[in-house]
Amino acid sequence: MKYKLSFGIIIIFSFSVFAQMAKLDETKELKPLIQKIVQLQSENNKLKSEISSINSKVATVNQKLETLDQKVQSNASDIKKTNSELKGRIANSETTTNQKFTQVDNSLSKNSLWSIIGILGAIIVSGLVYWLVSKRQTNDKTIVEAQISKTKKTLEEEGIKLDTKLTEVLETQLKLVQEERAKVPANKSDEVDHSLALKVADEIVRINKNLSNMDANTKGLKQLSASVKRIEDNFAANGYDMPELLNKPFDPRMKMIANMVEDENLEKGIEIITKIIKPQVNYKGVQIQSAQVEVSVGQ
Structure with missing residues (x-):
């Protein structure tokens, strides 16, 4: 019984030493x-x-x-x-x-x-x-x-x-x-x-x-x-x-902050991104920054 106990202690001590060396x-x-x-x-x-x-x-x-x-x-x-x-x-x-x-x-x-x-x-x-x-x-x-x-x-x-x-x-x-x-x-x-x-x-x-x-x-x-x-x-x-957004049609479903500006030169109902205030940035295909843009709206 004593031999078995000593053998167990030796094994535990060996594992402890091995863990310390690995660390x-x-x-x-x-x-x-x-x-x-x-x-x-x-x-x-x-x-x-x-x-x-x-x-x-x-x-x-x-x-x-x-x-x-x-x-x-x-x-x-x-x-x-x-x-x-x-x-x-x-x-x-x-x-x-x-x-x-x-x-x-x-x-x-x-x-x-x-x-x-x-x-x-x-x-x-x-x-x-x-x-x-x-x-x-x-x-x-x-x-x-x-x-x-x-x-x-x-x-x-x-x-x-x-x-x-x-x-x-x-x-x-x-x-x-x-x-x-x-x-x-x-x-x-x-x-x-x-x-x-x-x-x-x-x-x-x-x-x-x-x-x-x-x-x-x-x-x-x-x-x-x-x-x-x-x-x-x-x-x-x-x-x-950075996706190209300038002069692209605006879609309300886009994940961005849009400032709407009336433009009498555009046809009614037309919405075009005419200014990039802050760009949209993607990392490995995942958006990490939403764009902030100015959208011209036809009247």
């Missing part, structure tokens, strides 16, 4: 992976800081564009005011001329010749003043438009530089995520963090919208377009996709 080996295997994850988190925080700085610069550029638009509206208002004043002067001149012609008809005499000459002189002077003012106004408008165009082009080129830098940062982040996921065992069921992917999706939509509004000859435009294409390819390689 120790597992800890040694996970330690490099944990260190790599800590390193990637540090790099990710640094990249997030760069993205925040770039977004701040982009916001500054957008604010400058808004200020520029306000100046354009102010100049247009001044030009309109000048036209109104000039038309008033011409109207007064025409009234004066008509009155003098009436006086000539009522009492035509030799002395009236000087009145006729004076009237003709007034007409000539009025025409000359109108021509000079119009010419100066046209020149001023041309100069202002040229300055606005030059400033807008400069701001667009600066925006392209910032967006190109942003795409490089996002592309680096996507590659790091792709490499990290490749190291995780296939049977590991940890929840996937989609925060970076959703940020990338929003930036892709914003940049593509800006590109569609720029002149094709803008400096740096082709380089930025190529960078966005690489990000979209990398985005897809990580299992994400």
Whole structure:
């Protein structure tokens, strides 16, 4: 009986030792992976800081564009005011001329010749003043438009530089995520963090919208377009996709937030998605973010 009890104790002790050794080996295997994850988190925080700085610069550029638009509206208002004043002067001149012609008809005499000459002189002077003012106004408008165009082009080129830098940062982040996921065992069921992917999706939509509004000859435009294409390819390689919704018919059954806007140019009953505020994002065929869109409704 004692031998059986001793044998049982030995077996239990052996299993305990074996379990402790297996746990120790597992800890040694996970330690490099944990260190790599800590390193990637540090790099990710640094990249997030760069993205925040770039977004701040982009916001500054957008604010400058808004200020520029306000100046354009102010100049247009001044030009309109000048036209109104000039038309008033011409109207007064025409009234004066008509009155003098009436006086000539009522009492035509030799002395009236000087009145006729004076009237003709007034007409000539009025025409000359109108021509000079119009010419100066046209020149001023041309100069202002040229300055606005030059400033807008400069701001667009600066925006392209910032967006190109942003795409490089996002592309680096996507590659790091792709490499990290490749190291995780296939049977590991940890929840996937989609925060970076959703940020990338929003930036892709914003940049593509800006590109569609720029002149094709803008400096740096082709380089930025190529960078966005690489990000979209990398985005897809990580299992994400964004369905094309712009200019598509709207269906109330779609899982999205829709802002309805009346459009008199559309036939009654027609509903078209005309603006993407936030894109729909799918991961491996499953929707992880609903789209927010603007829908034009025919009246």
